[in-house]
Amino acid sequence: xxxxxxxxxxxxxxxxxxxxxxxxxxxxxxxxxxxxxxxxxxxxxxxxxxxxxxxxxxxxxxxxxxxxxxxxxxxxxxxxxxxxxxxxxxxxxxxxxxxxxxxxxxxxxxxxxxxxxxxxxxxxxxxxxxxxxxxxxxxxxxxxxxxxxxxxxxxxxxxxxxxxxxxxxxx
Numbered sequence: 622x623x624x625x626x627x628x629x630x631x632x633x634x635x636x637x638x639x640x641x642x643x644x645x646x647x648x649x650x651x652x653x654x655x656x657x658x659x660x661x662x663x664x665x666x667x668x669x670x671x672x673x674x675x676x677x678x679x680x681x682x683x684x685x686x687x688x689x690x691x692x693x694x695x696x697x698x699x700x701x702x703x704x705x706x707x708x709x710x711x712x713x714x715x716x717x718x719x720x721x722x723x724x725x726x727x728x729x730x731x732x733x734x735x736x737x738x739x740x741x742x743x744x745x746x747x748x749x750x751x752x753x754x755x756x757x758x759x760x761x762x763x764x765x766x767x768x769x770x771x772x773x774x775x776x777x778x779x780x781x782x783x784x785x786x787x788x789x790x791x792x
Contacts, residue, residue: 629661633670636660644681644759649785652679652728658744667744671728673699673736676784679728681759686750686767690718690742692728697736700729704754705776723771725754729782755780 637655644651658668671679682702692701694714700707701716703726710716710728718726720743730736750767753759754775760766779786 631657631661633657637670637672650677652677652738663744665744667740667742669740670695671738671740673697673728673730673738675730675733675735676782677730678702678780678782678785679738679740681753681756682725682727682780683751683753683759684723684725684767684770684773685718685720686748686770687720687746688743688749689720690726690740692716692718693739693741695737695739697730697734698732699736699738700731702727702729702778702780704773705778705780707778720749721771723752723773725752725773725775727780729780731783 633655636657637653640650640653642651642654643649652671652673654672655670656667657670658666661668673679692715694710694712696712698709698711700709704724707729716726718724728736728738750765750770751760752767752770754773781789
């Protein structure tokens with residue numbers, strides 16, 4: 622057996638990006654990602670390993686018009702936020718997010734332990750549009766905003782982790 626591994630083999634820790642992921646104009650740190658698919662040369666599917674430290678979420682709640690997403694819980698017990706309602710997950714749980722439904726989602730870690738997620742989805746498509754029901758001014762450029770998304774009733778949860786909410790209350 623040879624020690625040299627080809628470029629299509631790597632450990633997620635070798636691909637993890639710096640802990641600085643946030644939305645433009647906002648200081649909230651999101652999950653820490655390793656873009657496995659892109660770094661391994663895949664062009665049709667996106668595969669990410671996401672670490673979610675306590676008190677963080679993966680994104681602002683959003684829905685996509687043309688890109689499906691699948692999330693598998695590797696470790697920890699995050700909550701998935703679906704249209705304003707939290708659902709507790711555990712290792713081995715899977716969440717399917719079909720494109721075009723208007724169902725908004727994010728994953729929150731309101732525990733004291735790190736969460737690890739495997740996220741699989743379609744590679745970015747030029748036609749994909751996004752809606753952020755709690756941030757109507759996003760995503761910014763008009764051509765990416767999903768203005769005719771199916772309307773979904775929203776539950777009462779604000780999409781924030783308890784730590785983020787507590788930190789905002791002190792501002």
